[in-house]
Amino acid sequence: MKVLVVGGGGREHALCWKIAQSKQCTELLCAPGNAGTRNVARNVDVSADDVKGLVRLAKAEKVDLVVIGPEDPLCLGLADKLRAAGIDCFGPGADGAQLEGSKTFAKELLERHRIPTALSRAFDRSGAAKTYLESCTQWPQVVKADGLAAGKGVFICKDAREACRAVDAIMEEKSLGDAGLRVLVEEFLEGEEASLLAITDGEAILLLEPVVDHKQVGDGDTGPNTGGMGVYSPAPSLTRRLLRQVEQRVVIPAIHALRREGIDFRGVLYVGLMITEQGPKVLEFNVRFGDPEMQAIARRFKSDLLPYLVATAKGKLAKMDPPAWDERFVVGVVAASEGYPGTYRRGDRITGIDAAESLDDVVVFHAGTSSEGDEAITSGGRVLCVTGMGSDMDAARDLTYAAYDRIDWAGKFCRRDIGTRVESRKERIAKMMGKAEGGARGR
Numbered sequence: 026m027k028v029l030v031v032g033g034g035g036r037e038h039a040l041c042w043k044i045a046q047s048k049q050c051t052e053l054l055c056a057p058g059n060a061g062t063r064n065v066a067r068n069v070d071v072s073a074d075d076v077k078g079l080v081r082l083a084k085a086e087k088v089d090l091v092v093i094g095p096e097d098p099l100c101l102g103l104a105d106k107l108r109a110a111g112i113d114c115f116g117p118g119a120d121g122a123q124l125e126g127s128k129t130f131a132k133e134l135l136e137r138h139r140i141p142t143a144l145s146r147a148f149d150r151s152g153a154a155k156t157y158l159e160s161c162t163q164w165p166q167v168v169k170a171d172g173l174a175a176g177k178g179v180f181i182c183k184d185a186r187e188a189c190r191a192v193d194a195i196m197e198e199k200s201l202g203d204a205g206l207r208v209l210v211e212e213f214l215e216g217e218e219a220s221l222l223a224i225t226d227g228e229a230i231l232l233l234e235p236v237v238d239h240k241q242v243g244d245g246d247t248g249p250n251t252g253g254m255g256v257y258s259p260a261p262s263l264t265r266r267l268l269r270q271v272e273q274r275v276v277i278p279a280i281h282a283l284r285r286e287g288i289d290f291r292g293v294l295y296v297g298l299m300i301t302e303q304g305p306k307v308l309e310f311n312v313r314f315g316d317p318e319m320q321a322i323a324r325r326f327k328s329d330l331l332p333y334l335v336a337t338a339k340g341k342l343a344k345m346d347p348p349a350w351d352e353r354f355v356v357g358v359v360a361a362s363e364g365y366p367g368t369y370r371r372g373d374r375i376t377g378i379d380a381a382e383s384l385d386d387v388v389v390f391h392a393g394t395s396s397e398g399d400e401a402i403t404s405g406g407r408v409l410c411v412t413g414m415g416s417d418m419d420a421a422r423d424l425t426y427a428a429y430d431r432i433d434w435a436g437k438f439c440r441r442d443i444g445t446r447v448e449s450r451k452e453r454i455a456k457m458m459g460k461a462e463g464g465a466r467g468r
């Protein structure tokens with residue numbers, strides 16, 4: 026089977042790395058790919074948002090399956106165009122992709138189907154948004170741009186002045202372009218964050234093992250939000266009981282809701298959650314694998330991933346047995362370039378990847394890299410994701426940082442605390458869930 030992976034980040038390197046191991050894969054292409062994907066796939070220089078170019082490529086190469094990594098081509102309708110051309114595709118059409126592409130679309134669907142989420146109001150005019158904010162008595166409030174903003178569209182504001190400034194930046198100064206034509210003002214939820222990813226063909230649902238991302242750039246969850254600075258899996262804080270609760274109250278109702286609304290959703294539903302005292306509530310949906318969550322999933326997913334992607338694309342996921350997972354722990358640390366998530370350095374030569382991978386159980390996934398001859402050069406803010414596995418979190422973390430320290434380029438940095446606060450998270454969630462259950466029994 027000939028497979029095309031669309032995208033060029035760490036998620037796509039992890040997808041290619043895993044798909045290339047499949048006996049069913051005879052040829053693998055990646056568009057546009059990076060300096061890592063070229064080791065396992067044939068990179069083709071077509072950009073991930075060039076819908077026409079990608080359809081042309083898939084037809085010309087007689088590709089059997091296209092796996093779409095990032096959200097932009099999904100929102101642009103790449104999956105619809107491929108399906109119309111008779112090509113199987115892993116990833117929802119533009120209608121389903123609105124779950125990520127429009128926060129108000131997602132919010133309205135959640136409310137219509139009574140799926141727990143933060144209370145919110147949508148505004149098309151900055152004046153009305155600011156009048157509302159000035160009347161708020163509860164702080165903080167969360168101001169969100171409606172559209173795709175690469176993780177930069179959410180502002181947690183401590184008072185009305187800060188919130189009005191966020192509204193002006195989004196709606197008047199258009200700092201996020203068309204993504205800010207509408208804003209959402211949302212109640213601030215307190216609790217622990219967790220992400221749960223499910224593969225679905227719209228009917229059958231396969232929950233993936235939970236992964237915990239670290240969104241802020243600095244140690245101890247400080248500084249601005251990023252696409253994700255590191256991951257670990259499994260997530261001891263997401264107990265079996267809590268997972269069942271999220272599945273029953275959120276994942277299954279959301280996928281049923283899509284079907285009832287006539288949306289044929291084939292791909293990944295990524296649910297961003299806040300585990301609050303009242304139970305789990307939805308913060309956001311994504312319609313694709315997370316990055317760097319996929320890097321951790323690729324390491325722990327022991328079965329051949331490709332048959333699951335094909336079955337999802339063909340609407341036959343129910344026929345698949347549950348996959349096998351590696352029981353060990355994985356820690357993934359993102360190596361970023363000085364300045365990220367703001368303007369960052371690029372064009373620096375990377376050394377030491379082979380030395381890092383010479384350690385047992387280490388795999389280095391490329392993200393923002395490009396090739397210069399045989400060498401890898403930095404070309405993005407998040408440059409690599411170093412992953413290591415161990416029998417417990419400490420062993421996985423020590424191995425990952427030992428591997429990270431063998432890699433070098435000018436301006437390299439990472440968070441040093443990935444996978445260190447697992448126990449405290451677990452205890453805090455257990456305490457919150459205890460309270461939530463006590464409350465339910467009391468009523």
Ligand code: AMP
Pocket residue numbers: 143167176179181211212213214215218240250297308309
């Ligand atoms: P989103 O892109 O909607 O997931 O928001 C990005 C980040 O902002 C989330 O990962 C949370 O850390 C935070 N966030 C978003 N919405 C809320 C909320 N209603 N309450 C508290 N934090 C939030």
Ligand code: GLY
Pocket residue numbers: 238252253311314315316317318
């Ligand atoms: N790591 C967060 C995301 O992929 O959205």
